[in-house]
Amino acid sequence: MTGGVLFGPHFTAMVKIDTITLPDFPLLLAPMEDVSDPPFRVVCKDNGADLMYTEFISSEGLIRDAIKSRKKLDIFDYERPIGIQIFGGDEDSLAMAARIVDVTNPDLLDINFGCPVKKVAGKGAGAGVLKDIDLMIRLTDAVVKATRLPVTVKTRLGWDEQSKNIEEVAERLQDVGIKALAIHGRTRSQMYKGEADWSLIGKVKNNPRIKIPIFGNGDIDSPQKAVEYKNRYGVDGIMIGRAAIGYPWIFREIKHFVATGEMMAPPTVDERVEVCRRHLRKSLEWKGPIVGINEMRRHYANYLKGLPGIKDYRNRLVTLKTMEEVEGVLDEVQKNYAGYVIERDPIVLENYHEHCPL
Template identity: 45%
Template sequence: MNLPGLENIDTPLILAPMEGITDTVFRRLCLSEGADAGISEFISSEAIIRNVEKSLRKMDAAHDAELRWVQIFGNNPVSVAEAAKVAEENGAHIIDLNFGCPVRKVVSKGNGAALLQNLPLMQEIAAATVKAVKIPVTAKTRLGWNLQSIVVHEAAQRLQDAGIRVLTIHGRTRAQQYGGIADWQPIAEVKAAAKIPIIVNGDISSPEKAMAALEMTHADGIMIGRAAIGNPWIFGQIRAALQNKDIPEITIGYKISTCRRHLAESILLKGERRAVVEMRKQYSQYFKGMVGFKPFKAELMAALSVDEVAGIFLKISEHYSN
């Protein structure tokens, strides 16, 4: 794939940008578990050019990775291009444009997946950004606004014409949000016609699904989002499957040690109280499917200090070792 840091990697495995999830610590964790790259939480173009501190912190956080891939959203070609220049000047290696976020507060302002209703503007934003920076520009989008408006084929052509280097497609419409089942067939059709690399995204939650997605779409890479939450080792498991190796089994001991590392690094970045509270959104996924975990989950959700969490981890370890 013709992107910095990914040139010699067959079928790159990429952590999707997720607001409130893919902070520095989580990206580092996924990279250590086999992800080839991770994209920053999305950042408003308007906030970047207005120097909003929170947004600038997100951009700076992207610099902790070897490959600095910064995602920007907006609906004004001038603002998005200017924000991309700021990101480039601050050390970004790749700019990703968000044309797929389905969240109401984003879409209601004409951003993210709303641009699937205005493909000429989407193309204009992409072209302006490509022209504004020297680094590669990629994009992420969906199949269309709804099932009656599958426009990804035209969107892909327009983005390719605008100079987008790589396109990621999530196999749902905006109306579907994250419900139903991702449809990879339109992605296969785009891939067959495209002259740029296509990355498949949506419902890739296991090595088996990753192999099925690649078989159907012949995509050049895989992007994983929600399936990586509390499950960072999914990248290593998929890589093993791609290489026809045994898929590593994740023990309860390894889950706990990974959780501890995640929390410890979050504390260094955010402070104890905030890190302990923010980790709550991860626990259900880290220990998903474990019979009898509900009481431990309740304790973890109530814990306010690292010492409390450490004590609960010890009880979990003892309980499942017996």
């Protein structure tokens, strides 16, 4: 579909990934290493994410029974539909990892051919596979044959400006049996610099040979842009990554804009604090009291952004060591900022990959 913006009852169809039914124009939470863990996923699900993915999991790590890799397999029924994402550069290892994933019973299995981080791409996995499309097809074929789950792929336009071969890649991936494709509108060489180019994503979607859902990814930071790109490029849905970090409300705001053509009011102070609390409690529940508290510290600045004089509270939050102490400071924030209206600021797309532990 192209042309003007359509709202409300015009969006009535469904998007299907094999047997998984999603609403029309579904919003997907991107798999982000060190971000898309269960505590983060639950607040995104609460706020309207239609399909979510785990952090990506090394096929070699799963086979070695590495604790960190195995823990990333944790999924919960309230998250469904949910996909587990794996990466690797060896057919046998990926196939074996797919069989391990099968046992955990996610709704789908995704292969990462898009991660640009040097420690992944430089070892011939993630976006590194974009250098060898024949290998990408063999790897995908091995996974499709090894699992009973619907297989999807997330990738990029190509390795560099001279090898934007996503149109050929999409056809060949569909031919070996994938059920959906998510495309980030940059090459590996670009990393996250410059603007995402959605024109090739649109060409893939509008290729008459392509029958599977095509999801666009890259630089979606507002409801207006989400609907503009939906209409301009015809994608079946949008995958959102960095814009959701510290702002899970992006999903509900896009849905509201699609339905009404109007912007929602930004979340209130109470909403921000309550979502922060939920994230905190889930973090402790899943990670334990020490790691849960420590890893939650990076989220406070985003949740409380825009409140005047919040720095002192934030500095306290990142030094406290118990949930009770953190909850006490959050109570203070809620009380002292009661009724304060936070102005809507543009979402800043943080380049979290620069701090990625990989």
